[in-house]
Amino acid sequence: MNSRQRLAIIGFGAFGRLIARHLRPHLSVCVCDPHHRSNDLPQVDLVVAASCDIVVLAVPLSQFETVLQQIAPHLRPGTIVMDVASVKVEPARAMQQILPEHVQIIATHPLFGPESARDGIAGHRLAWCPLRGTAHRRVAALLRFLGLQLIATTPDEHDRDMAVVQGLTHLIARSLDQMARPTTRLTTESYRRLAEAVAMVRADSPELLHMILEANPYARPARQKFLATATQIGTVA
Amino acid sequence: MNSRQRLAIIGFGAFGRLIARHLRPHLSVCVCDPHHRSNDLPQVDLVVAASCDIVVLAVPLSQFETVLQQIAPHLRPGTIVMDVASVKVEPARAMQQILPEHVQIIATHPLFGPESARDGIAGHRLAWCPLRGTAHRRVAALLRFLGLQLIATTPDEHDRDMAVVQGLTHLIARSLDQMARPTTRLTTESYRRLAEAVAMVRADSPELLHMILEANPYARPARQKFLATATQIGTVA
Numbered sequence: 148m149n150s151r152q153r154l155a156i157i158g159f160g161a162f163g164r165l166i167a168r169h170l171r172p173h174l175s176v177c178v179c180d181p182h183h184r185s186n187d188l189p190q191v192d193l194v195v196a197a198s199c200d201i202v203v204l205a206v207p208l209s210q211f212e213t214v215l216q217q218i219a220p221h222l223r224p225g226t227i228v229m230d231v232a233s234v235k236v237e238p239a240r241a242m243q244q245i246l247p248e249h250v251q252i253i254a255t256h257p258l259f260g261p262e263s264a265r266d267g268i269a270g271h272r273l274a275w276c277p278l279r280g281t282a283h284r285r286v287a288a289l290l291r292f293l294g295l296q297l298i299a300t301t302p303d304e305h306d307r308d309m310a311v312v313q314g315l316t317h318l319i320a321r322s323l324d325q326m327a328r329p330t331t332r333l334t335t336e337s338y339r340r341l342a343e344a345v346a347m348v349r350a351d352s353p354e355l356l357h358m359i360l361e362a363n364p365y366a367r368p369a370r371q372k373f374l375a376t377a378t379q380i381g382t383v384a
Numbered sequence: 385m386n387s388r389q390r391l392a393i394i395g396f397g398a399f400g401r402l403i404a405r406h407l408r409p410h411l412s413v414c415v416c417d418p419h420h421r422s423n424d425l426p427q428v429d430l431v432v433a434a435s436c437d438i439v440v441l442a443v444p445l446s447q448f449e450t451v452l453q454q455i456a457p458h459l460r461p462g463t464i465v466m467d468v469a470s471v472k473v474e475p476a477r478a479m480q481q482i483l484p485e486h487v488q489i490i491a492t493h494p495l496f497g498p499e500s501a502r503d504g505i506a507g508h509r510l511a512w513c514p515l516r517g518t519a520h521r522r523v524a525a526l527l528r529f530l531g532l533q534l535i536a537t538t539p540d541e542h543d544r545d546m547a548v549v550q551g552l553t554h555l556i557a558r559s560l561d562q563m564a565r566p567t568t569r570l571t572t573e574s575y576r577r578l579a580e581a582v583a584m585v586r587a588d589s590p591e592l593l594h595m596i597l598e599a600n601p602y603a604r605p606a607r608q609k610f611l612a613t614a615t616q617i618g619t620v621a
Contacts (some may be wrong), residue, residue, distance in 0.1 A: 148426060258571065272571075274570055300570060312571055313572060319614070323548075333495065333546065333549060334407040338583050343577045371564060371618070373614075374614060376562050378611055
């Protein structure tokens with residue numbers, strides 16, 4: 148991948164900024180976001196963004212389909228469109244349905260947040276679902292060069308696993324957070340791990356919570372199963 | 385505390401053995417347990433055990449009162465009786481009620497297990513409730529010399545905190561264990577902490593579980609509050 152390739156980040160929130168920081172040494176990065184402007188990266192409109200070689204969608208899920216429809220007519224043959232949403236079934240379906248056949252598609256989910264990547268992205272994991280085309284191999288090579296660990300999966304497998312991994316972690320963390328006074332003197336090793344998990348997800352945005360708890364089709368069944376299991380154990384005990 | 389002081393461990397399960405290993409360089413240790421014999425420590429009956437300077441009760445909670453009643457007539461003035469149960473309200477009440485006035489009493493709960501203390505007890509925590517007498521200061525000095533961190537508390541405060549710290553950790557861990565296929569590829573940092581907590585309590589004995597989930601008077605209300613909170617969050621979301 149030569150350094151002249153142009154990458155557009157659509158949606159310049161916390162994650163968009165993280166992407167920009169790590170990719171700008173290697174690609175010509177521009178930003179498209181009417182609300183969050185970059186201080187030093189070119190700001191472009193959706194039509195120009197769509198004309199880039201790689202288009203990364205980092206917008207909230209609620210705007211996802213609208214943005215896809217807006218960029219679709221302007222995407223060039225061979226362009227790579229990627230998303231970074233925390234769920235994969237729904238964005239993957241939308242991209243495959245709305246984007247023209249001549250566009251390549253990769254669905255991804257970085258399994259880390261701007262917070263945990265403060266000291267760098269090397270060693271972090273990224274769920275990786277190549278959906279259309281072969282250019283994903285070159286993008287994968289760049290991301291691996293940056294130290295990321297790519298975990299090949301499918302949107303369906305991703306959402307099934309994340310219903311437990313993210314869905315239940317958040318449900319448990321939020322429940323403990325609401326009820327328990329923080330104990331710092333009398334603790335066990337296992338409780339400290341639990342408290343660490345709670346602290347890690349405490350700052351997650353409402354948008355992320357909605358995705359994790361609602362937009363994942365497997366989240367509600369996983370939650371119901373956990374609650375039923377816990378209620379049974381908690382009542383019988 | 386001079387090295388001639390005699391310490392009896394009543395109940396030679398995993399925890400009794402851990403105590404013996406760490407205290408025998410400093411005290412003359414003997415063991416009283418009809419079912420678990422020591423290979424190299426003197427085995428004594430309850431009457432001899434009760435005549436020692438320090439008596440540590442490491443029996444299951446179900447045998448606790450019976451053993452107290454059996455040793456009570458044989459305890460000498462000034463003897464220190466300690467327990468190491470994972471709950472404190474009930475053992476503290478039983479010791480104060482059943483043991484003669486001339487006996488000193490310390491209720492303790494080592495906030496670690498034989499597993500996590502495999503590489504030593506230094507740095508680990510012990511909940512510390514001196515209930516009667518002043519000799520607890522000398523015992524505390526020995527335990528601090530061994531590297532333990534003593535957390536002064538009351539039986540009531542201990543059980544309130546532990547209803548969350550141990551009770552909910554176990555409820556959550558057992559529920560996750562029963563329902564979730566272990567995910568090792570797609571994980572987040574927070575989920576890994578949660579999974580570590582689950583792994584740590586997975587091997588806990590039914591006896592310990594009973595104590596944590598049932599014998600703690602605050603466990604059931606804490607559990608009910610957690611389940612109600614989680615159900616509300618999980619359903620509204």
